[in-house]
Amino acid sequence: MSGREGTSLLAGANLLELSPDQVDEGERIGFLHEDKAAALGRLMAVDGQRDPIKVVANKGNPDKPWRLVTGMHRLIGARIEGITVWAIEVSGKPEDLADLEASENLHRRPLAPIEGAKFTAALVQAAGERIAREHGNLKQHQLAIRARWERVKGGEIQAEKALTEETNDTCAKIAHVYGWEESVGEALGMSRRSIHNDLQLYRLIIEPFQQLAERLSNHPVIGENASALREIAQVKDEGLRRQVIEALRADREMGADDARIAAGVDRPAIPAPLPYQKHFNAIEGGWSRLGVGDRNRFLRDKFVTLLTEGQKRELRDRLNEELGVGVLEPTRVGVEQAANTLSEMVGVVNRLLDGEGVDDDELATLRRRAQGVVFDIPEEPEADEPLVFPSKAAAQ
Numbered sequence: 001m002s003g004r005e006g007t008s009l010l011a012g013a014n015l016l017e018l019s020p021d022q023v024d025e026g027e028r029i030g031f032l033h034e035d036k037a038a039a040l041g042r043l044m045a046v047d048g049q050r051d052p053i054k055v056v057a058n059k060g061n062p063d064k065p066w067r068l069v070t071g072m073h074r075l076i077g078a079r080i081e082g083i084t085v086w087a088i089e090v091s092g093k094p095e096d097l098a099d100l101e102a103s104e105n106l107h108r109r110p111l112a113p114i115e116g117a118k119f120t121a122a123l124v125q126a127a128g129e130r131i132a133r134e135h136g137n138l139k140q141h142q143l144a145i146r147a148r149w150e151r152v153k154g155g156e157i158q159a160e161k162a163l164t165e166e167t168n169d170t171c172a173k174i175a176h177v178y179g180w181e182e183s184v185g186e187a188l189g190m191s192r193r194s195i196h197n198d199l200q201l202y203r204l205i206i207e208p209f210q211q212l213a214e215r216l217s218n219h220p221v222i223g224e225n226a227s228a229l230r231e232i233a234q235v236k237d238e239g240l241r242r243q244v245i246e247a248l249r250a251d252r253e254m255g256a257d258d259a260r261i262a263a264g265v266d267r268p269a270i271p272a273p274l275p276y277q278k279h280f281n282a283i284e285g286g287w288s289r290l291g292v293g294d295r296n297r298f299l300r301d302k303f304v305t306l307l308t309e310g311q312k313r314e315l316r317d318r319l320n321e322e323l324g325v326g327v328l329e330p331t332r333v334g335v336e337q338a339a340n341t342l343s344e345m346v347g348v349v350n351r352l353l354d355g356e357g358v359d360d361d362e363l364a365t366l367r368r369r370a371q372g373v374v375f376d377i378p379e380e381p382e383a384d385e386p387l388v389f390p391s392k393a394a395a396q
Contacts (some may be wrong), residue, residue: 020079041077154390
């Protein structure tokens with residue numbers, strides 16, 4: 001709307017076919033997304049332009065006689081394709097034109113949080129300035145807003161208090177300018193809460209760090225995450241807030257929590273104690289108070305008896321690992337060879353105990369076989385039958 005109630009900026013507008021180079025895009029509220037502009041330009045070249053851009057006369061610049069109001073991506077897309085662009089000439093006060101740009105972009109497409117906050121702030125500012133102009137106190141209105149946030153910087157009031165005040169003022173002004181009930185504002189995505197959140201991002205991130213805001217909006221982790229951006233905005237100290245943003249600028253895989261830690265705002269989170277930790281602590285405390293003898297006695301008389309068979313095996317393996325004892329490799333001596341050798345040894349021992357004589361060759365053979373079992377040397381096959389010494393029982 002213009003300053004007159006119910007009068008549209010489009011009343012009596014002229015439709016123009018312009019060269020994109022005749023239009024000065026000037027300083028925009030939103031960011032340029034080149035891939036989107038290129039895509040729109042291609043669609044316009046193939047299917048024709050269906051939605052005119054809006055321009056205003058740019059007096060005093062013969063090379064660019066028109067200044068863009070809305071439609072930056074369509075304008076840049078036409079320039080990329082080298083085609084003309086259809087435009088509607090509008091006119092109005094600066095705050096009316098800013099209002100038109102903000103309104104069109106706010107409701108045309110889903111916006112990333114930072115860009116959406118910029119458009120909301122532009123709409124809020126236009127509404128406030130329109131009311132102030134109607135009452136002849138525009139300068140006082142602008143000074144009041146600046147003074148409020150200077151008090152926040154000076155630590156005189158909390159940012160949350162300033163945001164609450166500005167949100168309340170904004171909702172009242174928008175209701176006055178547009179005649180919106182609060183339910184209408186919510187339906188348009190401009191509830192009291194959304195205005196508060198957008199103004200929070202605008203006042204605490206975009207306005208103080210204008211050169212960093214666009215890069216932050218393109219951050220792959222943070223750029224589309226409104227709640228993470230609000231975590232950054234909630235850093236009270238402006239210097240630390242800048243450091244958080246700089247940390248994100250340096251690492252495009254970092255999240256808000258890690259950036260706050262890197263800037264020294266927060267400390268790394270300490271993991272919550274596990275349910276069994278207090279019992280572990282009690283055992284460790286009791287063990288530390290025992291002497292060496294009591295520790296040995298506990299291990300020998302108590303500890304092992306508390307374990308199940310499976311726990312004993314696990315403890316054995318853990319001790320072997322701690323002591324560097326490897327797992328035994330498979331033996332090459334078979335069970336049959338070992339059993340025969342043991343049987344022969346028992347037979348010889350029984351004969352010696354009974355006072356019987358044993359031939360030296362027999363002892364030498366038995367020793368060789370026993371050594372083969374002990375040192376894991378398999379017995380070589382022989383043409384003759386293996387020597388088997390009868391046991392005492394067999395002899396009887």
